[in-house]
Amino acid sequence: MIGLILDSTVRLSDSDREVITEAFAGRVRTVDLTVTVDDDEFRDSQLEPSELCSRMRGGSTARTSMPAVEDFAVEIRELLDDGADGVIIITLSAEMSGTYKAAAAAAAQVAQERGLPADSGAGAEGVRPGEAVGIRVIDSRTASAGSVGIAHWAAAYAHLGLAACGDAAEKAAAQYSATYFVPETLEYLHRGGRIGGAAALFGRALKIVPVLQVDEGRVEPAARVRTTAKAARRAVDEAVAAVDAMRTLDGAENLRVQATVMHPEATDGEASTLFRAILEAAQAQWDDVDTAVLSTVVTAHVGPGAAGVEVRLVP
Structure with missing residues (x-):
């Protein structure tokens, strides 16, 4: 069974989380991005969007930052140690954030630690960009609800293994x-x-x-x-x-x-x-x-x- 990692812009409803978590046998993790409001720093999941809106309307400025590579690496290791035989990571658009690159770097890092061949970014033979053997990173090309839909595609194919799951998610991101x-x-x-x-x-x-x-x-x-x-x-x-x-x-x-x-x-x-x-x-x-x-x-x-x-x- 494979595991799933999402970034925090993929805000799952309770019903979404139930379906997706069941499909991945409980192996679902979230990695937070960071939002800084004036001088106050929060993980994405720490501050409600309504509170941010209130502060922005009051004149506060907000900026965001991507997760560290190690944030993804920690979750990948935990899923593999928990028995996952593969990990799929879905991130918000690579055009909007460096989150995809951080996830891909983490995949390569963990693959090297575990002795798995990994793509260096140049497209090693038989390996896609953003993919290590057993670890696949998907650029959703969108954010928020769009990424939720892609996660549902991954969930629908999770029982067929990493290749089928990743292919379904990539097709959904590109076409659906x-x-x-x-x-x-x-x-x-x-x-x-x-x-x-x-x-x-x-x-x-x-x-x-x-x-x-x-x-x-x-x-x-x-x-x-x-x-x-x-x-x-x-x-x-x-x-x-x-x-x-x-x-x-x-x-x-x-x-x-x-x-x-x-x-x-x-x-x-x-x-x-x-x-x-x-x-x-x-x-x-x-x-x-x-x-x-x-x-x-x-x-x-x-x-x-x-x-x-x-x-x-x-x-």
């Missing part, structure tokens, strides 16, 4: 997930250096409401509209188009659509206007729609008031 979101302001993405191609929108007329997407792991503009209501509808329209495109892929005909509506401060019980609008539009399109609160680290970059929708095809 799409994320669209609407920030209250581009300021936080710009400040954190995660704005990508959406930089062209920064500083434009205040009346423009941008709809952004995660494309190949980068934040890119998807549309520009004039009102928040239009932005909510457009985000879901873009997600519908993405699902239609996924449906054309070989083998996708019998897969189910799941959607997650995300917000850093609210669930559907106490929601912002934007969050409610996206949720209602998503529920009008798909039957399987849930809600999720973004991790604190992701919140530091998208900022208070943001909301979005992630869609995926699942077995």
